[in-house]
Structures are given as structure tokens and as C-alpha cells.
Amino acid sequence: MSDFSEAQIERYSRHIILREVGGKGQSKLLDSRVLIIGAGGLGSPVGLYLAAAGVGTIGIVDSDAVDLSNLQRQILHATTDLGRPKCLSARETMEDINPDVCVVPHQFHLDSSNVLDVVADYDIVVDGADNFPTRYLVNDACVMQGKPLSHAGILRFEGHVTTIVPGRGPCYRCLYPEPPPPGLVPSCQEAGILGAVAGIVGSIQAAEVLKLILRIGDALVGRLLVFDGLEMAFRSIEIPRDSGCSVCGDRPTITAPIDYEEFCRLRGGTESKPEVQS
Amino acid sequence: MSTNGDLVELRLFGPLREVVGKKLVSVPYAGLTVAEALVRFADEQGESVRPMLFDSRGNRLRSLILLLNNQTVDQLETSRLRSGDVITVLLPLAGG
Numbered sequence: 086m087s088d089f090s091e092a093q094i095e096r097y098s099r100h101i102i103l104r105e106v107g108g109k110g111q112s113k114l115l116d117s118r119v120l121i122i123g124a125g126g127l128g129s130p131v132g133l134y135l136a137a138a139g140v141g142t143i144g145i146v147d148s149d150a151v152d153l154s155n156l157q158r159q160i161l162h163a164t165t166d167l168g169r170p171k172c173l174s175a176r177e178t179m180e181d182i183n184p185d186v187c188v189v190p191h192q193f194h195l196d197s198s199n200v201l202d203v204v205a206d207y208d209i210v211v212d213g214a215d216n217f218p219t220r221y222l223v224n225d226a227c228v229m230q231g232k233p234l235s236h237a238g239i240l241r242f243e244g245h246v247t248t249i250v251p252g253r254g255p256c257y258r259c260l261y262p263e264p265p266p267p268g269l270v271p272s273c274q275e276a277g278i279l280g281a282v283a284g285i286v287g288s289i290q291a292a293e294v295l296k297l298i299l300r301i302g303d304a305l306v307g308r309l310l311v312f313d314g315l316e317m318a319f320r321s322i323e324i325p326r327d328s329g330c331s332v333c334g335d336r337p338t339i340t341a342p343i344d345y346e347e348f349c350r351l352r353g354g355t356e357s358k359p360e361v362q363s
Numbered sequence: 364m365s366t367n368g369d370l371v372e373l374r375l376f377g378p379l380r381e382v383v384g385k386k387l388v389s390v391p392y393a394g395l396t397v398a399e400a401l402v403r404f405a406d407e408q409g410e411s412v413r414p415m416l417f418d419s420r421g422n423r424l425r426s427l428i429l430l431l432n433n434q435t436v437d438q439l440e441t442s443r444l445r446s447g448d449v450i451t452v453l454l455p456l457a458g459g
């Protein structure tokens with residue numbers, strides 16, 4: 086604890102008095118590196134809580150600019166940020182909350198050519214992406230590099246969240262071996278999302294990341310937590326690892342990152358092409 | 364109509380709940396296997412529901428999580444439904 090400044094001891098006092106955290110745990114948080122994919126509805130609460138908690142280095146991958154329709158839920162950004170890159174808006178907000186934190190913007194689109202390099206620099210990854218291709222890409226990269234991944238997806242009043250620790254439990258492909266046909270599952274843009282639902286689910290992801298860093302409690306490994314905001318109910322579903330999984334199974338067939346289009350082509354020949362639903 | 368003794372429940376989430384318009388549907392499917400129940404449900408609900416469960420060749424989508432009484436089902440083709448059973452159908456959500 087001797088490494089903390091007076092201001093840090095005060096800033097993190099509510100953490101430090103937790104037996105499960107203490108000065109040691111707070112030092113771990115300050116030394117840790119977390120990558121957030123997407124500075125949107127999920128990435129916002131994750132970014133805010135990780136920054137406030139003093140996670141020392143936080144990378145943010147997002148290639149978009151702040152749009153007026155984002156502000157109903159993406160609480161990293163303000164009205165004055167309209168048109169600015171989300172990466173930079175997020176960095177400003179997070180470093181403003183806590184100057185101990187270094188936010189690294191990755192202002193580009195993740196694909197099979199860059200995902201391993203980006204993920205390699207971090208200890209833990211948070212998936213707050215808004216599309217299936219990125220979700221499968223990030224899952225595969227994390228499995229290949231053995232990086233823990235907090236996964237969540239949201240739509241309307243519903244949220245799904247799980248924690249993937251390669252080697253310890255199932256990965257995203259164990260849950261859903263293949264993405265649904267394009268157009269079948271609508272985006273938040275198409276079907277809407279209650280802003281606070283993003284906040285609830287993203288806050289669970291933030292708590293999972295902090296627990297992983299601190300090595301406390303039980304992570305959502307092998308469990309999918311399904312949140313129904315209309316019913317205001319959580320259901321926990323146990324999902325086993327699939328020994329036949331194409332990326333984390335005993336004989337993986339996916340050994341390098343692949344983009345979605347390529348993934349669909351791999352299935353070609355044996356199955357018809359997915360149809361786009363209206 | 365059927366007697367209560369035949370009824371099982373389908374618990375729906377996400378886009379499937381939207382299309383069907385209910386989160387819980389009671390159906391007289393006791394005695395069917397889980398796989399047969401899904402086929403029957405798609406047949407009865409019609410063309411808006413079928414693509415959420417099956418591809419255009421009639422194969423069950425690999426992007427579904429199916430639970431029987433909150434447990435993953437290994438034997439979809441052989442596990443027979445009993446009165447009061449609950450099948451849960453989950454699709455992944457892309458939104459973030």
C-alpha cells in the first residue's frame with residue numbers, strides 16, 4: 086500500500102476496506118489491462134465502472150462516431166460529443182473520472198487481420214459489440230490466446246451475459262456453434278433497447294471483469310445469465326463445454342481468426358446459403 | 364382442444380417471443396420428442412416462426428439453445444415430453 090498516494094488511498098478507500106480487495110487487490114486493478122470491444126450501450130457502463138475502479142489500462146475498439154440516437158443509452162458520450170469518434174469521447178469521459186487510468190483508443194474495424202494483435206496486448210476482453218461477425222471473431226481470438234472474455238448481448242428488454250475462460254468452460258461457439266442466418270435476429274437499431282437494460286447488463290460485465298482481476302468469487306463460467314427486464318427476472322442456465330466445438334473443442338477446426346463471410350463459406354456445399362429475412 | 368394432461372410449455376425469448384407475441388405458450392405436445400415438438404410448433408405457428416427454428420432445408424438452426432426444464436438436452440430426438448415439462452428456446456442476441 087506504500088505505493089499509493091494520499092489521493093489514491095482516499096479515492097479507492099471503499100475498495101480497500103473490502104476484505105476481498107484490500108490494497109493488494111487495488112494494486113492488481115491498477116496494474117491490469119482490459120480491452121472493451123465497442124463503446125456503445127454495453128461498453129459505456131463497463132468503461133465507466135472500470136475507469137472508476139482504477140483499472141490501469143483500458144483499450145477501446147470502436148470505429149464509429151457519436152450519433153444523437155446513441156445518447157439514450159451510451160452514457161460514455163454527451164450531447165457535446167455528437168460527431169466525434171466514440172473512442173475519443175470515451176477516453177475523455179473515462180480519464181476525466183479517473184486520471185489514474187490510461188485509455189487506449191483503437192479506432193478501426195476489427196477483422197481477422199488485426200484481432201490477434203489487438204487482443205494480445207490485454208489481460209481480459211469485454212465483448213460489447215453490436216453484430217455477430219465481431220462477436221465470433223472476438224470469441225475465437227480470445228480462445229486462441231487463452232484470454233478471459235466477458236460476453237453479453239442485449240435487445241429490447243432482454244440481456245444475456247456469460248464469462249468465457251478458455252480451458253475452464255464453454256466458449257461462445259459452444260453455446261451457439263453458428264451465427265443465426267443474417268437478418269433473423271434484429272439489431273437494437275431495428276428492434277430497440279431500453280437504455281437501462283444496457284446499463285444493468287453492462288454493469289454485470291464490469292463486475293465480472295473486476296472479480297476476474299481480483300480472483301474472487303465465482304465467475305459466470307459455464308453459466309448463461311438471461312435477464313428479462315419486463316418480468317424483472319434473472320435465469321441462470323448451465324451450459325457445458327462442447328468437446329466437439331470448432332474452436333475450443335478437443336479437435337478444433339478453426340485455428341486462425343476468420344471473418345464472418347469466410348465462416349459462412351466454410352459451411353458452403355453441405356448447407357444452403359443463409360437467406361436474408363425481411 | 365386437449366386435456367391438461369397433454370400440456371407442455373414453451374418459454375420463448377428474444378425475437379421468437381416478439382413474433383409469437385407471448386413469452387409462455389401451452390401446447391398439447393406431451394408424448395412427442397423435443398425435436399418433434401419444435402417441428403409441430405413451427406407447423407402450427409406458420410411461416411413467421413419457422414425461420415427462427417429451421418433453415419430453408421428443414422434442419423434445426425445451430426444457433427439455438429434448447430432447454431428441457433432448464434437443463435440442456437442431449438437427446439433431442441429421443442427425450443419424450445411429459446405433462447408439465449417446459450422447453451426453453453433461446454436465440455443469441457447481437458445488440459450491444
Ligand SMILES: [Zn+2]
Nearest residue numbers: 256259330333
Ligand atoms: Zn467452444
